[in-house]
Amino acid sequence: MSVTLLAVQTLNGLQLGILLFLIAAGLTLVFGVMDFINLAHGVQYMLGAYLAVACYQLTGSFWLAVILALAAALICGLLLEFLVFRHLYNRDHLDQVLATFGVILFLNEAVKVLWGGAPLSLPVPELLDGSIQLMANFAYPVFRIALIVTGLAVAVLLYVLVTKTRIGMLVRAGATNPDMVAALGINIRRLFMLVFGFGAMLAGFAGIMAAPILSVEPGMGDNLLILAFVVIVIGGIGSIRGAFLAALIIGLVDTLGRSFATDIARVLLPPAAANDVGPAIASMLIYILMAGVLFFRPSGLFPVRSA
Amino acid sequence: MTGPFFKNTVLPIALFAALALVPAYADVFDDRFVLLFFTRILVFAIVAISLDFILGLGAMVSFGHAAYIGFGAYAVAILSEHDIWDAWISFPLAMAAGGLFALVTGAISLKTRGVYFIMITLAFGQMAYFTATSLSAYGGDDGLTMWGRSELFGTGLFTGDASFYYLVFGVLAGAYLLLRTFAASRFGRVLKGAKQSEPRLEAMGIDPYRYRLAAYVIAGMIASVAGALMANQAEFVSPAYMSWHRSGELIVMVILGGLGSLHGAILGTIAFMVLEEVLSGYSEHWRLVFGPLLILVVLYGRGGLMGLISGQIGRKSRGEADQ
Amino acid sequence: MTAPVLELKDLNKAYDALQVTRNLSLEVFPGEIHAVIGPNGAGKTTLIGQISGATPSDSGKVLFGGTNVSGWSVAERAKAGLGRTFQITAILPEFTVLENVALGVQAHEGHSFRFFRNAARDQGLNEKAASILADVGLADRARLRAGNLSHGEKRMLELALALACEPKLLILDEPMAGTGPEETARLIELLLAVKARCPMLLVEHDMDAVFQLADRISVLVYGEIIASGTPEEIRADPRVREAYLGEEVPA
Numbered sequence: 001m002s003v004t005l006l007a008v009q010t011l012n013g014l015q016l017g018i019l020l021f022l023i024a025a026g027l028t029l030v031f032g033v034m035d036f037i038n039l040a041h042g043v044q045y046m047l048g049a050y051l052a053v054a055c056y057q058l059t060g061s062f063w064l065a066v067i068l069a070l071a072a073a074l075i076c077g078l079l080l081e082f083l084v085f086r087h088l089y090n091r092d093h094l095d096q097v098l099a100t101f102g103v104i105l106f107l108n109e110a111v112k113v114l115w116g117g118a119p120l121s122l123p124v125p126e127l128l129d130g131s132i133q134l135m136a137n138f139a140y141p142v143f144r145i146a147l148i149v150t151g152l153a154v155a156v157l158l159y160v161l162v163t164k165t166r167i168g169m170l171v172r173a174g175a176t177n178p179d180m181v182a183a184l185g186i187n188i189r190r191l192f193m194l195v196f197g198f199g200a201m202l203a204g205f206a207g208i209m210a211a212p213i214l215s216v217e218p219g220m221g222d223n224l225l226i227l228a229f230v231v232i233v234i235g236g237i238g239s240i241r242g243a244f245l246a247a248l249i250i251g252l253v254d255t256l257g258r259s260f261a262t263d264i265a266r267v268l269l270p271p272a273a274a275n276d277v278g279p280a281i282a283s284m285l286i287y288i289l290m291a292g293v294l295f296f297r298p299s300g301l302f303p304v305r306s307a
Numbered sequence: 308m309t310g311p312f313f314k315n316t317v318l319p320i321a322l323f324a325a326l327a328l329v330p331a332y333a334d335v336f337d338d339r340f341v342l343l344f345f346t347r348i349l350v351f352a353i354v355a356i357s358l359d360f361i362l363g364l365g366a367m368v369s370f371g372h373a374a375y376i377g378f379g380a381y382a383v384a385i386l387s388e389h390d391i392w393d394a395w396i397s398f399p400l401a402m403a404a405g406g407l408f409a410l411v412t413g414a415i416s417l418k419t420r421g422v423y424f425i426m427i428t429l430a431f432g433q434m435a436y437f438t439a440t441s442l443s444a445y446g447g448d449d450g451l452t453m454w455g456r457s458e459l460f461g462t463g464l465f466t467g468d469a470s471f472y473y474l475v476f477g478v479l480a481g482a483y484l485l486l487r488t489f490a491a492s493r494f495g496r497v498l499k500g501a502k503q504s505e506p507r508l509e510a511m512g513i514d515p516y517r518y519r520l521a522a523y524v525i526a527g528m529i530a531s532v533a534g535a536l537m538a539n540q541a542e543f544v545s546p547a548y549m550s551w552h553r554s555g556e557l558i559v560m561v562i563l564g565g566l567g568s569l570h571g572a573i574l575g576t577i578a579f580m581v582l583e584e585v586l587s588g589y590s591e592h593w594r595l596v597f598g599p600l601l602i603l604v605v606l607y608g609r610g611g612l613m614g615l616i617s618g619q620i621g622r623k624s625r626g627e628a629d630q
Numbered sequence: 631m632t633a634p635v636l637e638l639k640d641l642n643k644a645y646d647a648l649q650v651t652r653n654l655s656l657e658v659f660p661g662e663i664h665a666v667i668g669p670n671g672a673g674k675t676t677l678i679g680q681i682s683g684a685t686p687s688d689s690g691k692v693l694f695g696g697t698n699v700s701g702w703s704v705a706e707r708a709k710a711g712l713g714r715t716f717q718i719t720a721i722l723p724e725f726t727v728l729e730n731v732a733l734g735v736q737a738h739e740g741h742s743f744r745f746f747r748n749a750a751r752d753q754g755l756n757e758k759a760a761s762i763l764a765d766v767g768l769a770d771r772a773r774l775r776a777g778n779l780s781h782g783e784k785r786m787l788e789l790a791l792a793l794a795c796e797p798k799l800l801i802l803d804e805p806m807a808g809t810g811p812e813e814t815a816r817l818i819e820l821l822l823a824v825k826a827r828c829p830m831l832l833v834e835h836d837m838d839a840v841f842q843l844a845d846r847i848s849v850l851v852y853g854e855i856i857a858s859g860t861p862e863e864i865r866a867d868p869r870v871r872e873a874y875l876g877e878e879v880p881a
Contacts, residue, residue, distance in 0.1 A: 106595060290426070
């Protein structure tokens, strides 16, 4: 266990946390404001990645691909909203879970049909290629740093949007008491669409940024979706601040846990057992964390809903 | 002819009668595939009715129910690795393992509500899944093949195609009758009442928690028995038995049939698996059709198949209450 | 002086900066109907919550039958004999009217961990339930789906459910809310008949009903009881007039 490894994995954990935040932010807003459980948010992320690859193959430019893919992801999100989701706002959570599960099945398969089942990749742009020396024998890829920085910038932007603008105030009000906001005459439909579209874009953006470093394949959104749900449950449904904190915690716990769990297990158990127990505990860590948080704070760390 | 008597008595009898005839059909038409296919369907049906018991009756949306299949299956498989094949050892053990897991996870999960409950049951299901993938001695991610089937006092009950089918059918019938009795009992009444208005039940002096926990454990134990049967049917176990996709599919089976009637869940399972089989015969991309189909069912098929049968699509009937 | 069935001692409850219940003390004696009235926003819902156990008080005591139940849950208090009706009807809409009350009877008996006997055919439960339904005048509605009842009938069922648990005290949360004149009259008749076997804390807006039913009235304004006494005393009290400025107090 060297300091370099610790440093690398900490940065990796932050990076995962940022990705999780981008996905979770849209998820918690949609859930908070519209009381809508969107299991299909993970495929939103996957679409972003695939669209980025497709746009790159079309244009040959990374930067153009990002802009085009972002627009395309937004359109896809709004299309889904129009076709499926808007019919589910008044349904109970079980119906929402099932219908969005159907969307997952469909889109995971559609992506396989359009692009095949083999993993795709997106090359890192020249500007962000290579690594920089952070410490003595510690070099970290530039792109990953850019990801972290961009993610933090988006987080700040979101914070400003939500707390300092009128729209943001409406969103926060909607998350606390949607009926009241509708009763006050605000066009709740349009607010919903706005929130949804923005959330879809964030998830798509996460997918675009993840494409160069993770493999783009069908079902890539599924595991991150579960993690994102754990994030918003821990953070408190409807709370962006909670999502940010919880995402970073989960990203760090999961990454560091996976790196060091086996080593820690070896201290306590014989090597053969440790090799089994280590990864198992690592996978379970975040769920244990979630169960623990829910035990003490049943509504998460920063609950927003009044009722 | 769609009144409660038809729905609650004639229909299930007809259903079970039809299912009892499958081996005869397979014999006459020399169709082994149908027999094996329906054996598999019935095993899933057992899990489905256990889920309908807590979900349909008690409104507990468990997104981790597939974990119990794993408990039962792995109990049988692991014991077989150590050369223990007796069903009267492995099956009770499977039930005990599943029941204990249900007791512990249920005690924690049932303190939560709504989406938190869904999430925490999902989390526990994932924990079971990841534990199974880490059991390298028992196959880990790749799963474990069983070199034979369980034995019951030296009879070939588990090995013969038809006899195994009847075994599974018997377990399904038994579980169905048991759960149906529970549902009609005072205990079931509390569950159904709590689903409609928890404040009212508390004001009557009943804390629904204990009743829900009991139901949750019962469901877990029944699903574990199904898991033990599944291990025998496939002669193979793997962590995939416990994936959250599988838990989602189970919920779909229950919903497809219409919540709460138990035999509806059996119908839903049959419909789901037949559909899956037919569609995948046409194309490996059958999910392209299945996904939207599921969405349509959710949006427009309120009440599932049972709702269709009673002519209740979209609306609750007036006048006489159900059951 | 007989001992009070319900005694509230110096209850306090605040939500952040807002003090909703302030040093509230109140008693309900056997055989009486004690009404609590007050303008909107006075804190009646929070008060009921603190008595029933749904809302924990910041300080103060709730004594039921002489026992301090301040830490008890809603179900525990209900089992001890504290019954209530809800302002927004909380019946079980999917069950029949009879089954609703039968569940109440079953809950009071305390044997609900029974798995094998068919509950719907339980003669004992059904007979008791039928007699309670007869008391409230819903006998002919027994087999109907409860969700299909009219609003007034649902209020009756609410009362039947509360009575099924043989309460030692009944908290009535605006039972007249939304009922027409005929149904109101029926309810008043019913409550007067029940008074003998069970004292009541009646929270209500309908002044006519209050003055017909109440033995004593307490007036709740901004979380405090500003006046308490017989209906005549309350009618004559200038502070009460002031609190209800603009609202009609029957002369």
